[in-house]
Amino acid sequence: MNEPKRPASDAEWYCRKDPEADQFYEIFFKMCRKYHVSWCSASEKERLFIEEVSRVTYERDRATRLGLPVDSVRPAFAS
Amino acid sequence: MEFKPFIYNAKQEQIPVSIAPMTDADAQKTISAWQTAWTSDYLSDLRLEKYAAKLDEELIALGAYEILKNALVVHIAYMEAQPESNPTLDDGNPKYTGIGRLMIALGIKLSIDNGFAGDVILEAKTTALAKHYEKDFGAILLPTFQSSAPRYLIADDAAKQIFLTYLSE
Numbered sequence: 001m002n003e004p005k006r007p008a009s010d011a012e013w014y015c016r017k018d019p020e021a022d023q024f025y026e027i028f029f030k031m032c033r034k035y036h037v038s039w040c041s042a043s044e045k046e047r048l049f050i051e052e053v054s055r056v057t058y059e060r061d062r063a064t065r066l067g068l069p070v071d072s073v074r075p076a077f078a079s
Numbered sequence: 080m081e082f083k084p085f086i087y088n089a090k091q092e093q094i095p096v097s098i099a100p101m102t103d104a105d106a107q108k109t110i111s112a113w114q115t116a117w118t119s120d121y122l123s124d125l126r127l128e129k130y131a132a133k134l135d136e137e138l139i140a141l142g143a144y145e146i147l148k149n150a151l152v153v154h155i156a157y158m159e160a161q162p163e164s165n166p167t168l169d170d171g172n173p174k175y176t177g178i179g180r181l182m183i184a185l186g187i188k189l190s191i192d193n194g195f196a197g198d199v200i201l202e203a204k205t206t207a208l209a210k211h212y213e214k215d216f217g218a219i220l221l222p223t224f225q226s227s228a229p230r231y232l233i234a235d236d237a238a239k240q241i242f243l244t245y246l247s248e
Contacts, residue, residue, distance in 0.1 A: 007167050009115035011122055013204055014157040015143070022147075024224040025200070029150040040219045040235040051222040 020062070027061065028054040052076050080246045082188060084132065086139060086175045094175065096139055098185060101129035108138050112162050117141055127156055130185060132178070139164070139175060142182040146193050147200075152232075153190040155201040158182040180241060183216060183233065187242045197238040202228045216241060 031054045032039055037046050059073040085093045106117040106129075115122070122129065127143040139161055145154040159165065163174035186199040200221065203209035209229055212218035217237025221230045233241065 007114055009119070009121075010204055011115040011119060011157050011159075014202060015121040015124065015127070017124075018227055021224045021227045022150075025221065025230065026147070026150045028222060029152060033151075038235055039221070039232055040217075040237065047222075054222065 023061065024054065024058045027058045031057065080248060082184075082242075082245050083247050084181050084184070084245055085177070086132070086134075086181060087177045088175060089173075091176075094134060096132045096134050096181070098130055098132050101131045101141055105131045105138055105141065109141070113159065114162070114165055114167055115157075115159055117159075122157065128189070132181060132185075134175075137161075140178045140182055142185060144186055144189050146189065148193075150200075151195045152198040152200050153186050153193065153195060155183060155186040155199055180216070180244065184241050184245050187233070187238045190238075191242075196234075197242065198232065198234040199238065200230055200232050202230050204228065 028050070031037075031050050035046075035050065035053075037050050039047070039050070042050070053076065056073060056076045060070045062068075063070045063073055083095060084098050085095050088094050101117065106122075109115065109117040117129070122143055126145050128146065129141060129143050131141050132139040140158060142158040143156045145156050147154055158179065160178040161174070162168045164176070164178055166173070183199065183201075186201075187197045190197050190199050201212065201218070203212055209220075209231070212231050212233075213220075216233055217240065218231035218233050219237075221232050223229060
């Protein structure tokens, strides 16, 4: 008789590495510290600010690393 | 005051447990019945610090933690309870409860001990898990990076409340 099949492990999903995501979150936490923003108690406006500063900083960093023009990065709060 | 980890039994009584770095013998115990074989390649990444919660010789839970020195947070990469107390396997009748909170508290302790003031992050694979983190642990959603999974931050008052659960004389 076969053993009951055990559910698939989630370990692969949780332990996968995404270096770009790690880089983005590293910048995000630096921006929180730089602007003295506690994410848990930040206002919506503060969160939008930190999120956008982090995006622009990350995208400029990535462009530099890849040898792409940094002016290809969408400016902060531009539509 | 000391950090005194515990879980609950079926009668909702507090049961003290010990926490120690995971050993090869602990990992071997997971091969046949646990949801995850902790000997797997996914968990062999040297960046992960792995800890075991035990009740005497009974393996209760394992957790894998990543110390992110640049972000100044501890990433709770993966945690899993024994099959008898794993919601995916226990048919709604867990032998012990309070295991997830304990393993998060351990992450908070590692964060404090590494100078990160208790900040931890973790991911939620499912919407139900995300709601559980928000409701039961005070986790706050971080900005989403492209199409990556939602990441949550437990910090400040939420981290303090979880940690205080295990502080006693």
